[in-house]
Amino acid sequence: MHSTTRDFIVGIFVAIGLGAIAYLSLEVGGMSYTGSGGLTLVATFDEIGGLTARAPVVISGVKVGQVTEIQLDEDLRARVVLDVREDLELSIDTSASIRTAGLLGNQFIALEPGGEIDMLVHGDDLDFTESALNIEGLISAFVHGSTEED
Numbered sequence: 001m002h003s004t005t006r007d008f009i010v011g012i013f014v015a016i017g018l019g020a021i022a023y024l025s026l027e028v029g030g031m032s033y034t035g036s037g038g039l040t041l042v043a044t045f046d047e048i049g050g051l052t053a054r055a056p057v058v059i060s061g062v063k064v065g066q067v068t069e070i071q072l073d074e075d076l077r078a079r080v081v082l083d084v085r086e087d088l089e090l091s092i093d094t095s096a097s098i099r100t101a102g103l104l105g106n107q108f109i110a111l112e113p114g115g116e117i118d119m120l121v122h123g124d125d126l127d128f129t130e131s132a133l134n135i136e137g138l139i140s141a142f143v144h145g146s147t148e149e150d
Contacts, residue, residue, distance in 0.1 A: 038086025
């Protein structure tokens with residue numbers, strides 16, 4: 001085999017390897033180049049725990065979007081902006097809750113569709129939210145024996 005042919009074949013394998021590494025890096029990092037989902041929703045929580053931008057938004061365990069922004073609103077509550085697929089038809093009584101994947105896993109937003117006829121549109125607020133469970137607070141209350149009567 002000639003030197004140029006061998007160099008060409010090695011070059012192809014190196015290019016394929018670099019492409020595979022780039023693809024895996026994007027997948028592991030959670031980045032995507034598919035663009036925005038199209039339907040922007042806003043949920044307000046009292047406590048978001050360790051929720052971060054780019055956290056998944058799921059319905060029945062299926063990823064349908066991601067968290068795009070987290071800010072404080074004028075009432076000093078966490079305002080979380082969700083970007084979900086445009087083809088979803090979510091009723092106005094859809095609820096959002098912050099859940100944890102596994103015992104010590106990452107947090108995500110779980111949407112529970114409601115039963116109303118009217119549907120959410122771009123920019124709507126989710127009225128029904130459930131904040132993150134504060135494990136440290138629960139452990140502290142258990143250890144120190146605080147009760148509701150105190």
